[in-house]
Amino acid sequence: MTASKQQFIDNPLGTETVLNDVLDAFELLDDWEERYAYIIDLGKQLPAFPDDQRIEENYVHGCQSQVWLIHHFDEDNNRLYLMIDSDAMIVRGLAAIILVALNGKTPRDLLTTDVDELFEQLDLFRHISPTRGNGLRAMVGKIRDIAARQVA
């Protein structure tokens, strides 16, 4: 199956689940176990990723886990929709946070969103820092490139 426009628009991350929800939730979590349980749960909200899109051009390199990223740009409302998949649960959860921050935005809004700052705020910066080879940075870079192409 190929991802339909509807599947992109139905992605709850960034639309139903918004950044304030995540920030509020993090406020209430006080130890690492609760925080990561929440991150794992967020990862479960990632919509099913179409199998036929697991191809080289959608693969995000630089991860220990396998990470896939596809997008749909809606020209009618000028918004960029994203879908991500990974076989590692923590990476899925962190990808979900990235989608909460970036999915369904206009490319211009997306490009002005500081994901590093958000991860710092959530005390998750170590996961996205350049020293950690888990591919989150590559994931964000790829999303920003896609947005930049729409703006250009």
Add this chain to the structure above:
Amino acid sequence: MTDLSMARTAPIAGFDVAAIRRDFPILSQQVNGKPLIYLDNGASSQKPEVVLDAMDRYYREMHSNVHRGAHTLGDRATTAFEDAREKVRAFLNAGSTREIIWTRGTTEALNLVANGLAPRLKPGDEILVSQMEHHANIVPWQMVAERTGAKVLPIQITPNGELDLDSFRSLLNERTRVLAVTHVSNALGTVNPIAQLIEQAKAYGAITVVDGAQAVPHFQPDVQALDCDFYAFSSHKVFGPTGIGALYGRESLLEEMPPYQGGGEMIERVSFERTTWNILPYKFEAGTPAIAEAVGLGAAIDYLNQLDRAAMEAAELELLARANTLVETVPGMSIIGTASQKVPVLSFKIDGLHPSDIGTLLDQQGIAIRTGHHCAMPLMDFYGVPGTARASFAFYNTLEEVDQLFAGLQKIQRLFA
């Protein structure tokens, strides 16, 4: 949850792990608010204070270039540097310091050997490696094979992670020029019966090369008893500094091999008509070497020598045995690599969890392990896994730390339940 507070076995005589831990300053710190439990020794081990002191003292009191100066500091530096070479010679029981070449590590040593043997290789020649090699003992041979037309053939392994000796014997023939095999598998911990392999390969006239990187942190090899032609190891895995390692090479082969890199130190005389090489071992040591690091490695060897090695090995095996008995306390956990002869390395997977999930969540608990393919992708392909989680122990690890690892894994599993 299974009770982890079962009775301890009696401490091993001659081995006081609490005292040993005090020799390693880094081990007393907290990580993520928890006491550090360092179980990534297979990637790199920690350094005792005497190594740090030796390097500090070297720079404060004797630093100068080696083999050059007509001055006192130059003599001091050269003496310290050559003393360290002698310590490595004794550590490996090599016959002569002419057979001990400083390198940047095991990887450079193996590249040096592969390139040095290239002139002997021709199309159709065969180089045997094993399915469990680190990429450092595969890729240099592939590169040389590409240049010479030789072929690199893998010795198969058995499901429990031992070399398949039938496969080995079936591959040996008169075209076998090189056997390049690891003493201990980095990803599995398997100790290979290399003396036996070397003997059989020699019967066919093959040159034998041993990757000793993962062996030397756990036991002392004897290159004369093994009768291998080359043996390589890295300082940083054997409690010494990074940036240096050593290659043992049989003198007759080193004499015959061309230099690896050109530059200062490795020459006898340079002219535009004809340049001649320095004597061994300097012929293979172009440029200013890692002097302080050599001194640091010498101090690490001194440190190991004053330990009761037999007691240390017994303590390490106790760590592994303890870990093995606790595997069943984590549902879905299985060990990858269950050879009968192992160093204390536990490569594992847990059903439903990606190795990177395990690594991230252990890190939250202050526990450092390695996850991924361990630079052994052909081995991961054999097991059909993208990677494993690997806890690799050193003699400074404790039974309590093994327990903490398993308590940590149980916690992780509850998180995903």
